[in-house]
Amino acid sequence: MADAVALSVGCAHKNNPYATVCYHVKDTRPVNLDLTTVKFPLPAITSILHRISGVALFFGIGVVLYLLQLSLESEAGFERVTELLRATPVKLMVWLILAGLLYHLIAGIKHLLMDWGLGESREGALRGAQVTLILALVAAVLSWGMIW
Amino acid sequence: MVTNATSFSRSGLSDWIIQRFSAVILAAYTLFILAVLGATPELDYESWRAVFSQNSVRLFSIISLFALCGHTWVGMWTVGTDYLTGRQLGGKGTFIRLIYQSFCVLLIAVYLLWGIQIFWGS
Numbered sequence: 001m002a003d004a005v006a007l008s009v010g011c012a013h014k015n016n017p018y019a020t021v022c023y024h025v026k027d028t029r030p031v032n033l034d035l036t037t038v039k040f041p042l043p044a045i046t047s048i049l050h051r052i053s054g055v056a057l058f059f060g061i062g063v064v065l066y067l068l069q070l071s072l073e074s075e076a077g078f079e080r081v082t083e084l085l086r087a088t089p090v091k092l093m094v095w096l097i098l099a100g101l102l103y104h105l106i107a108g109i110k111h112l113l114m115d116w117g118l119g120e121s122r123e124g125a126l127r128g129a130q131v132t133l134i135l136a137l138v139a140a141v142l143s144w145g146m147i148w
Numbered sequence: 149m150v151t152n153a154t155s156f157s158r159s160g161l162s163d164w165i166i167q168r169f170s171a172v173i174l175a176a177y178t179l180f181i182l183a184v185l186g187a188t189p190e191l192d193y194e195s196w197r198a199v200f201s202q203n204s205v206r207l208f209s210i211i212s213l214f215a216l217c218g219h220t221w222v223g224m225w226t227v228g229t230d231y232l233t234g235r236q237l238g239g240k241g242t243f244i245r246l247i248y249q250s251f252c253v254l255l256i257a258v259y260l261l262w263g264i265q266i267f268w269g270s
Contacts (some may be wrong), residue, residue, distance in 0.1 A: 101178065
């Protein structure tokens with residue numbers, strides 16, 4: 001009764017909404033991968049945050065270059081930047097850029113270590129993601145202190 | 149070997165190396181700038197300008213700027229080819245992705261020229 005066994009392998013169960021991949025006897029391809037029903041493990045969350053921070057930084061560079069140019073232009077420009085950095089919305093934006101940059105940096109270092117073959121096991125990947133999030137949180141708090 | 153007309157180097161492996169190599173330069177530059185900011189809590193215009201007018205810092209800044217351009221292009225390209233595809237967006241996927249890629253190239257060109265202007269001029 002090999003067919004009967006194959007029928008039940010990997011099929012979604014009504015009590016388990018995460019088991020959305022279902023195999024049939026004639027068609028063994030996954031029929032549905034609904035991302036909204038898939039529970040993201042921690043390494044997947046750090047990975048998508050790495051991407052989101054990267055795309056955000058792509059636009060943040062413009063802000064950084066603007067502030068840098070103004071600060072180096074003249075004494076008055078430098079004063080203008082320090083004045084701008086006293087305004088809460090600017091502080092918040094610069095903090096987001098800095099925290100995003102440090103997150104991207106830390107997650108990037110983890111990425112390079114994984115390229116090197118470190119932390120590639122299931123446990124290692126989880127540990128790496130945990131360390132990344134903790135370090136990034138510390139960095140975000142420190143940069144908050146630096147800006148305020 | 150599979151090549152792609154819009155990828156930075158027409159090769160996934162080269163893109164991979166460029167991404168890592170530029171990442172190391174950018175990490176070093178980020179830490180350098182943070183160290184400068186951390187070492188002088190009461191930063192004034194003269195000392196700030198003095199940092200960026202050193203030839204070594206100027207070179208480091210411009211090399212990092214080039215690294216930034218390569219890094220952002222490979223990154224934005226990867227994101228675009230993952231999400232802005234026919235699979236996600238239907239028949240117009242390729243067209244939308246090309247518009248997105250053109251926008252990225254233009255913004256990177258602006259950053260590059262603007263950045264050179266800032267670092268060279270200081």
